[in-house]
Structures are given as C-alpha cells and as structure tokens.
Amino acid sequence: MTATTSYAERYLAAVARAVPASAREEIAAEVRATIADQVEPRVAQGEDPIEAERDVVTELGEPTAYAASLIDRPMWLVGPRYFAAWRRLLRLLLWIVPACGVGGVVLGQLIARASVGEVIGSGIAVLVGTIVHVCFWTTLVFFILERNGSTGEHILDWDPDQLPQSAEVRTGRTDLVASLVFLVLAAGAVAWDQFLGFFPTGGDPIPVVNPAPLTWGVLLAFIAAEVVFALVLHRRGRWTTGLAVINTVLAVAFAAVTLILLVRGELVNPGLMEFIAAEGGEGFAQGQQASAAQGGVFGILGAILGFCLVVFSAWDIADGWLKLRRLRAA
Template sequence: MTATASAYADRYLAAVGRAVPASSRPEILAELEASIAEQVEPRVAEGEDRDAAERAVVAGLGEPIAYASSLIDRPMWVVGPRYYAAWLRLLRLLLWIVPFCAVGGVVLAQLIARAPAGAIFGSAIAVLIQTIVHVGFWTTLVFFALERTGSTGDTILDWNPDQLPQSADARSGRMDLIASLVFLAVAAGAIVWDRVLGFFPTGGAPIPILAPAPWPWIVLFGFIVLEAAFAIVLYVRRRWTTALAVVNTVLAAAFAAATLTLLFRGELINPSLLSFITEAGGEGFAQGQRASAAQGGVFGILGVLLGFGLVAFSAWDIADGWLKLRRVRRGAVAAVAAGV
C-alpha cells in the first residue's frame, strides 16, 4: 500500500473491501487506492495536511457500502437504494446490542426467581429469537416508510469519514500494557487493603468485604498474576492470535467458575459483613428478607446479582478478545487484497 493509504484512506479501503466480493476485491481495491492517491498527492503538494487531504477525498467518494455497490453494479433494494447503507449500519448496531440486553435481563430475572436451568435456557432462546425478529422487522419497517413517504431524512443519511471503523490491526502497544498492569496493580492493592484494613465502613473499624479464609485471596491474586503474564505475552507478540484468544477465553471462564464456586459456597464474602448488615438493617431488613424469601431472601438476590455480574464481566472479556482477533484478520485480508 502506498504512503497515502495510511489514515482515512486505509480505513476507507478496508470498509469497501468488506462490501465487495472476494473474487473481485484485489482489482477493485487496487484501482480505488490508485484513485485516492491521484487525488491526495496534488493536495499534499500544495501544502495541505495529508490526513485532511485523505479525509476530503474519501468524503467525496461517499458512504463505503454505497460506493462499493456502485462499483460492482449491485442494486441496494432491501428498503430502497437511498436508505440501504444507513439501514444496514443501524441494523448491525442494534443486533449487537438489543438481543444481548434482552436475554441478559430475562436470565437475570429467572435466576432471581430461582427458575430451573431448563426454563432459563428455554426462555433465553425464545427471547433471543423474538428480539432478533422484532429488531429486524421494525427497523426495516421504519426505513421502508421513510423511503415510501419521501422523507428527506437528512440526519439519517448523514455520513462522514469519521464514522469509518478504526484501523483493524488491533495491535497491543506499550500504552495498552501499561494500562493493563496499572489496573491489575490497583486491583491487587485493593485486595490487600481490604484484607489488612477493611473496606466496608461501620462507624468504627471498617470490615473486610472478602472472606477471611485463604481461598478468595489465593484465587484473586492467582488470576491477577496470570492476567499480568498474559498482558506481557500479548505485548511481546504485538497482536492478537487464535492461541491468545483461546488462552484469554480459558482464563476468563476459569475466573468466572472459581469466583462463582466461592460465592455460592459462601466463601467469597465475609460472614461478619453479612451479620453487620443484618443487625444494622433492623426490622426493615427483616421485612425485606420475609418479602423475598421465595428468592432466597435479600442476600440471595444480591448473590444472584453479584454472580450475574461476574459472568457478564467474563463474557465481555471473552468477546472482546475474539472481536480483536477478528479485526486483526480483517485488516490482514484487506491489506493483502490491496497489495501490501
């Protein structure tokens, strides 16, 4: 790739490359790169900043999905050619967010209600399917109505180069390593502080949140050390690989399993803290315990919420690793296709 395809141009080429058939991708991207270079270089020669020149050129080319369709003469008629690119961008975004939130809410409610595993799984699948269908139907219906009513839709149709996905190489640099190690150091310091001085205020001496038994200490510090080692290996390798994504998945799943085991065995949270909360709550707390007895009482509900949070954190960590690997692969494919 030439020097001109470094910022906006590189991102635009990657976006167009994902929207054209693999069979014609090398030729299309080579021609597009040459075209961008021919327009950028005169601007740079006249003294314009390269990034600004690239931004202006790709802005003139327009939304990358629409531009790719014009190159391959592919009609965009799901909801009409005018709104197709905006419809596709919004639909992809909603399908990443809405089903996850809906399924998470249903699973959390079922866990609090102490539903059996089969009922939780069945409800989650049903909600997932219904949510996907509804998101697809209603999003398409809205754009269909906009197309047929002749709405100007200026806000919907707005596109600029700043909306292009960031460069897909997803390398782990020194700043990422420093941020990871600082976060882990703060977590380790918080655990030590909790064990030595206590975190929960009582009006007197603070009470530790974690149980005084050695297992929470061993498990949490063990995973902090493993995560620090993983961050260093990732920095040395400079990019995500399949092996690193698998290791990250194993670490996250093991963390969730270990902490959930401690939580539901009553070995994660300090019993003295629970006793203090019970005594300090008085009759109001007792009423809450009776009202939520079917769900295991107030502490049962809080335990479910904490467990759900641990699982959600681990799931996010796993998904983040695989998404970064996917971006690396996309960047490699686009670079090869463009002749790098």
C-alpha cells in the same frame, strides 16, 4: 502518519469487509490506487497528507455503499438511498438490544430460582422475539422515511472519523497503559480490602471479600495472569488466534472459579453478611421473609453478583475474538 492510522487504510478495511472474499484483493488494490491518484495531486499542491486523505475518502462516500457500486451489487430493501444507513443502524441494534433483553430475562429467572430449562427456554424466546422486532421496526422506519420523500439529512450523515481504528492501533501503548492501570487498581483494591477493610462499620472497616487466603489469593493470581497477558499482547503487537484462545481460557477460568466460590459461600466475607443482618434488625428480617422464595435478600444479591461475573467474562471473550476478526478483515 502511519499505514495503520491513515484514513485510507481504515477506509480500505471497511470496503473490504463489504465485498466477497474472492474479490477482496482486487477491489482493495483498485480502491488503494483510486485514493492514491486523488491524494497525490493534493499533497503536491501543499495540502496536509492526513487532511488530503480525509477529504478524498469523504468524497468517495460511505464505504458500504461505495463497495456495492464497485461490484455492481444493488442495495435494495428500503431503497438504495437509505440502505447503508439502515444496515449500519441494524447491525448496531442487533449487537445491543437482544443482549440486553436476554440478560434482563435471565437475571430475573435466576433471581426467581427458575430451573435451568426454564432459564434457557426464556432466554431463547426473548432472543428470537427481540431480533424479529428489531429487524421489523428498524426496517419499517426506514421504509416510511424512503416512501415519504424524507431528505434524511442527519440519517445519511457520514464522515471518515466514523471509520473504526485498525486492530493494531487498539493493541498499542494506550491500550496497554489502560489495562495495566485497571489491573493495578484492582490488585490494590483487593489488598486494601484484606488489610484495611472496605465496608464501614462505625468502628474498624471489615473486608468485603472473604479473608481466607485461598479466596483473595485466587483473585490476585487472576489479576497477575491478566497483567502477563496484557504485556504479551503488547509485545506481539496484534491479536492472534492463540492469544484469543488464551484470553478465552482465562475468562472462563475466572468465571468458573468465582462462581464456585460464590455458590459455596466463600467469595464474600461471611462476617460482612452477619454484620448487615445484625444491623438491619427487624427490617432486614422482614426483607428476608418477603423474598424467601428467591433465597432471601442475600440470595437475590448473590444471583446479581454471579450474573455480573458471567457477563464480565463473556464480554472479555467477545472483545478478543471481535478484535481478531477485524484484524483479519483488514
């Protein structure tokens, strides 16, 4: 058992995130000593060290609630019994629901060919409204549970396996292998598409990506850059500000280049679109006419593809900075 994978260190990191920075070092030392004092007798009696740590942190309880007890900070909003569970669920929902809501509205506005101002205005309105609703309804549910005397057996369930792994663990060999496998498959898919074709035509398949060397060459160049980045990250062993910045630059560059190619009609193979239009015949023409205000069928698909490219890059950027933030908190 190493320090980066032990229940004790993960519990310490979770407690540290819940206390003020000025008291973090003192609290961490106190919690570490408390855990050690309870683990050592168990190990001396022959208990497995990992299981001993797990049992001890289980007895200490949910780390946010335990941290509040150490700094004598009452957790009152929906009641002390439910505060930690309410806070944990609310954070999770605020990460997911507003992003999904804003993403859906922005995509719809892009398909409808709304102006930039309308897209931004709609996105902000939905963001604010979603945050308000998530906070209100989540708090109301816990308020009702607390007031009607619910035992909250499942709501209050907590065990050490819910503790997040340390940032060092997430940049280990498993992460490297997963990244390299994905990137190799992506490179293989681009090569296969260019030399053998992906889209079936009843005869020889045709490429989906524009066969122009500049287009697929750019994609392979970004894949190669990501491979180098993954190797450097693994060698460094942990996220740093410099690596997070490089990751951001790569993601922004990928989104910008692919969007430019998409807008200029140079990302997707023009021959593929011509084939689809010809094979669709009258039905495709009717679909184009019905969706003419949104740029036709291809216009709608282009908006969806562009949106996905932006979301993919944004997620990659956020993932890097979040891992760096967790590492610093630990």
